Amino acid sequence: VVQDLTQFDVLIMPNLYGDILSDLCAGLIEGLRVTPNGNIGINRVAIFESVHGTGPEIASLDLANPTTLLLSAIMMLCHMGLHYDRNKIQTVLTKDLGGISKCSEFTADICPQRESDLKCTFTVATIL
Numbered sequence: 275v276v277q278d279l280t281q282f283d284v285l286i287m288p289n290l291y292g293d294i295l296s297d298l299c300a301g302l303i304e305g306l307r308v309t310p311n312g313n314i315g316i317n318r319v320a321i322f323e324s325v326h327g328t329g330p331e332i333a334s335l336d337l338a339n340p341t342t343l344l345l346s347a348i349m350m351l352c353h354m355g356l357h358y359d360r361n362k363i364q365t366v367l368t369k370d371l372g373g374i375s376k377c378s379e380f381t382a383d384i385c386p387q388r389e390s391d392l393k394c395t396f397t398v399a400t401i402l
Contacts, residue, residue: 300325310345312353322350338377341367 279299287295300309306325314320324342332338344367351360375383 308341312349322346336376
C-alpha cells in the first residue's frame, strides 16, 4: 500500500490506522516536515494544517520550515476554488524546494516585498 498509493482514490480507516499510514506515506515525500494535511468532512467543511505540530523547541532559533503550512494553504485554496491564489503560492514555493535556507532566508525569498529580517512571522496573505 505505502509504495503504490496510485491504486487508491480514497482510504477510509479509523484515526489510529490513518495516522500510522499517513506517517508512513510521508516518507515518500521528504518526511513529516513537508507534509500538508487536510481533513474534509462529509458536508465539505474542512481544516488544513501542518502535520508535525508547532515546534516550540525550535522557536526563535531560525530553524522552522514553513513549507508544510504553505502546502496546506495551497490545498485549502484549491478546496475553496481559489485557483489563482493557489497558483501564486505554489509558484513561489516550488522555486525554493530543495534549498538549504534558514527560515528567515526562505521567508525573505518568497516574500520579497517584506523586509529581509523576518523571523518566520509571515502570513499567507503577504504572498497573495
